[in-house]
Amino acid sequence: MRCPVPPRRASPGNRCGRVFPERRATGHLAGTAARPLSPAYWTAEAVELRGALDEAAFERALEQTVEASEALHMRFEAEGDDIWQRPDRTAWTLRRIDLSATKSSAEQTWDRAWQWIRNDLRSLPDLANGPLFGMALLRLAADHHLWLLRVHHIALDGYGYALLIRRVAELYEAERQGTAVTRLPFAVGLAEVVDEARTYQRQAQRNRDFWVARLLDAPPPVTLAPGAALARDVRRRRALLPARALADWQRAAGACGVDWAAWLLAAIGGWLARRSAAPEVCLGLPVMTRLGSRALNVPCMAMNIVPLRLPVDIDRGMQALAADVAAEMRASRPHQRYRYEWLRQDLAQARRQAGRGQGLFGPVVNLMPFERLDTFGDLQARQHPVSAGPVEDLSISVVPGADGVRLDLEANPDAYGDELLATLHEELIAALDTLQRAPATTPLRQLLREPPLARLAGEALPPRVDVLTALGNHAAHTPKAPALEQDGVRLNYAELLQAVSALAGVLVTQG
Numbered sequence: 001m002r003c004p005v006p007p008r009r010a011s012p013g014n015r016c017g018r019v020f021p022e023r024r025a026t027g028h029l030a031g032t033a034a035r036p037l038s039p040a041y042w043t044a045e046a047v048e049l050r051g052a053l054d055e056a057a058f059e060r061a062l063e064q065t066v067e068a069s070e071a072l073h074m075r076f077e078a079e080g081d082d083i084w085q086r087p088d089r090t091a092w093t094l095r096r097i098d099l100s101a102t103k104s105s106a107e108q109t110w111d112r113a114w115q116w117i118r119n120d121l122r123s124l125p126d127l128a129n130g131p132l133f134g135m136a137l138l139r140l141a142a143d144h145h146l147w148l149l150r151v152h153h154i155a156l157d158g159y160g161y162a163l164l165i166r167r168v169a170e171l172y173e174a175e176r177q178g179t180a181v182t183r184l185p186f187a188v189g190l191a192e193v194v195d196e197a198r199t200y201q202r203q204a205q206r207n208r209d210f211w212v213a214r215l216l217d218a219p220p221p222v223t224l225a226p227g228a229a230l231a232r233d234v235r236r237r238r239a240l241l242p243a244r245a246l247a248d249w250q251r252a253a254g255a256c257g258v259d260w261a262a263w264l265l266a267a268i269g270g271w272l273a274r275r276s277a278a279p280e281v282c283l284g285l286p287v288m289t290r291l292g293s294r295a296l297n298v299p300c301m302a303m304n305i306v307p308l309r310l311p312v313d314i315d316r317g318m319q320a321l322a323a324d325v326a327a328e329m330r331a332s333r334p335h336q337r338y339r340y341e342w343l344r345q346d347l348a349q350a351r352r353q354a355g356r357g358q359g360l361f362g363p364v365v366n367l368m369p370f371e372r373l374d375t376f377g378d379l380q381a382r383q384h385p386v387s388a389g390p391v392e393d394l395s396i397s398v399v400p401g402a403d404g405v406r407l408d409l410e411a412n413p414d415a416y417g418d419e420l421l422a423t424l425h426e427e428l429i430a431a432l433d434t435l436q437r438a439p440a441t442t443p444l445r446q447l448l449r450e451p452p453l454a455r456l457a458g459e460a461l462p463p464r465v466d467v468l469t470a471l472g473n474h475a476a477h478t479p480k481a482p483a484l485e486q487d488g489v490r491l492n493y494a495e496l497l498q499a500v501s502a503l504a505g506v507l508v509t510q511g
Helices: 027-034 055-068 106-120 158-177 190-202 205-215 244-256 260-276 318-335 340-350 418-437 467-477 493-509
Strands: 042-050 074-079 082-087 095-098 133-141 144-152 235-237 280-288 303-311 364-367 379-388 394-401 404-411 482-486 489-492
Touching: 042 158, 055 133, 055 158, 106 133, 106 144, 144 158, 144 379, 158 379, 205 303, 205 318, 205 340, 235 418, 244 260, 244 318, 244 404, 244 418, 260 280, 260 303, 260 318, 260 364, 260 418, 303 318, 303 340, 379 394, 379 404, 404 418, 467 493, 482 493, 489 493
Parallel strands: 095 133, 280 364, 364 394
Antiparallel strands: 042 144, 042 379, 074 082, 133 144, 235 404, 280 303, 394 404, 482 489
């Protein structure tokens, strides 16, 4: 395919190419191509800055960082089953929004800022022409700002945000101090990351075999609401748990002989199984595939989601369940770079299913323990979650921080209503507290609430009738209506009843 827009620099990072060229586009890549104008694919974070911000130094630091971040300047176009990418450094500007001139209270100004951010997230992305990002600086007061970063899901993951924010902070500090930054911004180019991914893909058969064997006989994943198509928006519930919550989970994990991440995944899996009355759940686990790769310090999309299949016996306690989770995580760790888009396609073929087949996992549990910025030069800084991108079903985010542990639920609004999501949020927080307090061997059956009874609207169901009686009723009321048809032979209800009665007589005679 030709490059519609010539690159500015003739470097390897400016080559046109297919995203994963040997595989048909599936998963979030195919979803993005199918909905190129959907705002659901925007991700965003806001950095709150308190203190006297040098806005000119901030803008210079931001411009240098964006210029060096190649993934932000790619364009994506679908051609059949392929998705092509090309570089295009379209001009962009930092939008400045001044909300400090009004006579509103600080609380009202804060609310207006977040309303502006929510409206900004409704803007439509353009994968083919870009830009794939937006930056805004909202001035709430002379010493209070919000810096909004909005990037399309195809270009950047959560750790990529951390790299960008940290780099802008370093350059801002250097600008203020009048010193030079000697460390290269991002020493590895995006082309090297893509080349490494292609090499991995050509050698990935062992990883494919591992996952297919692990999941081939898996039942359809358990969810807490009926499935729905990907929506253009996300429904959210947020909570900030006390800082001691992490210490409580670490203590409970120690009693089980695992780390806190394995304990927390076991607790969430146990809660999901108990609430759905399912003997097995499969969680989606976002993993950072950067360690040991060229993408370690490159702002780009290098995150994968791996299935965590977990049988749950509610007559066992957290100690046994957490050990199972830890063992499963150890077994899957060497295979975590194998893309879930590929795996979905592999399983569909292995099961001889057309299209995407059943989903790989139910709720996604995103643990984000990496360090968050708390200073920005001589300013106080605090990062606020805005959007994590599209949610097919339910996403649970856990983010430890200095001021507490953020536990957020994000859901497909067409599947989860406000009341249901609020109930699930409260139940999950209560379940985690109950499980960390109880002895590690106490059966889950005794600790977690039984699944709620379903309430059906409408009149009572008619009494059960056996098959022969039901057939006789149909034959009496609609004798000429078609009942069976195969290979050109058709029987109405009267004929079917007569044939069944004759066969019953033969069977009775033969004992």
